[in-house]
Structures are given as structure tokens and as C-alpha cells.
Amino acid sequence: MLPETPTPALIRHAHSQARTFLALFNELRPHLHADRNLPARIQQRLARERRFGSRDRRLYRELLYTAIRHLPWFENALVATDAFTPAAASPAASPFHALLWLAADSPATLPLKRALLLAAPPAPPAPTERAAFLGLDAAGLLPAWFRSHCPEAFASPNLDALNTRAPLWLRLQTDEPAPVLAEFDALGWPHRASPELAGALELLFPDADITKTDAYQRGLVEIQDLGSQLILPIALAKIAAAPALPLRWLDACAGAGGKTLQLARLLGPAAQIEAADPRSDALAELARRAARARLKNIRVLPPSQPPAALYDAILVDAPCSGTGTWRRAPHLKWTTTEADIRAAARLQLEILARHAPRVCPGGFLIYATCSLSRHENEAVATRFLEAHPSFRLLHSETLLPAARNTDGFHVSVFRKQASPAVEV
């Protein structure tokens, strides 16, 4: 991993980068447990620094995210006076060396790794093995209160999956992917088709900026985690047993439309999907993405317009705590509280109850979250069923991160009884 003996000039530059990082980290420290928008704060902070080139920004972003992902290991260590010891060259030399050893290898990080970690063995891939090497506690990488919400998250392999940098998954929006793959090949970006799901493609190139590609700009691919991509096929497989596939759909929490676009492709032109969300800026983005993908079976409902009285199926991809996305948004591990989970569960139940009367007799209600908390998943589904006896549960599944190397997701599929029932 680390050939080439660095020159004295490169080593001096590396020492200066280590100090720059420590200054940035300490500046951000007061916000690490408080700011749920920390990624935007980091982006703005790095953008403000005129002397940084794009490679510097990628380097400091990776180091900051590594520190945040492993916050209990580094929060205090990186402020100590010996946080960085220039003379040594191993992960044990100083907290900064350990952090650098944990950071992902990429064109942005490798020069610094070469300069400061020449003698180090490569970091093993699993966080639990890394913790053992450093003599640290792997379970401490999750907040202790979360154990009762998802005990499975605290043991390997889910503990490892939740604390590893997220892979980059794309969803193909074309039946002819050859030009897309040819473009990635020409850029030197390795890729891999999912064995789980047709049309899901993993890009194996760190820091690939997909938004600049022709494939993205022409709407032939969208960025979407494999777990998110699996939710609708799982639900539709359960619905497929019905005599007729539902054609009138409401996507009640459509946001910027990740699942709306996928649903539109899965159902085909005979279906009509109405997309609603309280955020008009997200709906505007959805409309742009639908146009880019040339999807004609989506209608955006402005927040001022109420949905129709009845639909064959309603998707509630509910606002949630996001605990399933912790590998992608590690700051949420330290900014989410149990009170947030309770508030999310109340809102989820309220949204399900609001839309239940709009499901036609014999129709379907799909409830999804990107949370791993059973209080937002199974408990909400149970309380919904208790309050709405005209529905029964067809399927309930939580995608644990290690099962298919995805973000964590939950899906419950409900069906309303076919005979007319008064649903209030």
C-alpha cells in the first residue's frame, strides 16, 4: 500500500497538513454533538478556505468523517498536546496517526499516508478488527442508548457494516446500460452489478463525482443506496399476489423522489403516481429528475393541494431518525437522542393514520423507514394495526446493514380489507 520513501519536503508538507486538520477538527468540536446539519457546515467551512484545492478538501473531509465515525476514540485524544507526534510513523505513534491509518485509501489520502505511515501494516477492513489492533472498544462506536432499539447492531457483522464508509450505489434508469458502463470504463471507474437486484450498480472508485457524468446528466442513472432500492421490489413482490396490480398510487412522503422515480419505472406507463411532500423545494427537484429520466407517469402535487380521496396504493416513506444511515451520515450517531426517536414514531403514526382512509378497499399501504430502531419500525406498525382493524399486515422486514451491505431500512406492507369499511 505504501511504497516510495517520502522526501523531506513531502514530510514537512504532511506535518503541516496534520496541524491544519487538528485546527479544523477543534474548530468543529463544539458542533459535533449538536448540529444535525454538520455535513453542510463541514462543506461550507472547507469551501471558505481559499488555499485548499479540491484534493485538499477531499483529504480533510475524509479525515473529519473518519474522526466523526470514531468520535469516542478521538474526541478528547485529538485535543491533547501530543495529538500529533511528528517523529514516529505507525498507527500507535499518536492519535492523529491512528486516525490517518483508519481513513480510507484514496488519491487524496495516500500521499499523507505514505509520508506518515510508511512502516504501518494496512488497516484490516472490519472496524472490530481495527478496534482490536488499537486496543479500543468497537461497541463504543454506537451510542449506548441504541442497544435497546436494535441489539443486532452491536455485534459483528452489523457493527462492522454500520461503522464502515458507505459504498456508492447507482440505480440504472435505462434498459440499455452499455453506454453508461462504457463511460465509467473510460473514466477508469470500476463497477459491479448487484447479484441481488437487476439495475443496481456499485461504483468502486472512491470520490467518483457521478453528477458530472453524461450518464447522470441524461437521467440514465440515479444515486440510491442498495437498501433503498430493495424496499419497493420487496413490497411489490408481496402485492403481486393481488388479482390486479395497483395503478393509482400516492407517494405521500416523496421528498426529492428517489423512490418515486423507481416506482414509476417498476410500474410502467399504465400506472399514475402522485407525489406529495411538505417541502416544495424537494418537489421541484423531483420534477427535474422525473423530466431528466423522461418519466411521464408522475404528477407532483404542490403542498397546497390535498391528495385525492382514494388510491389503490399509498407509499409512506416516512420521515425518521435515520439510524439506518449512520455509516453514511456518522454525525447522526452523536446528534440523535431517544427523544428524537419518540418524536419520529409519533409523526410516523400520525402520517399513516392520515393516509389510511385514502387507501381504497382491497388496496395497499406501504410503510418504510431508513431507521433500525424497533420503536420506529415494528412498534409503529403494531400501533397502526391496533388503531386500524380494517388493515392486516402482509409483510414486515428490517434490512440489517450486514445482510447485503446496505444502509438499514424497514418496510411493512399493509392491506385494507376488500369489503367497504368505515376508516376514520
Ligand SMILES: C[S@@+](CC[C@H](N)C(=O)[O-])C[C@H]1O[C@@H](n2cnc3c(N)ncnc32)[C@H](O)[C@@H]1O
Ligand atoms: C425519508 S424522506 C423521503 C425520501 C424519499 N421518499 C426518497 O426516496 O428520496 C421523508 C420525507 O417526508 C417528508 N415529511 C416530513 N414531514 C412530513 C409530514 N408531516 N407529512 C408528509 N411528509 C412529511 C419530508 O419532507 C421528507 O421528504
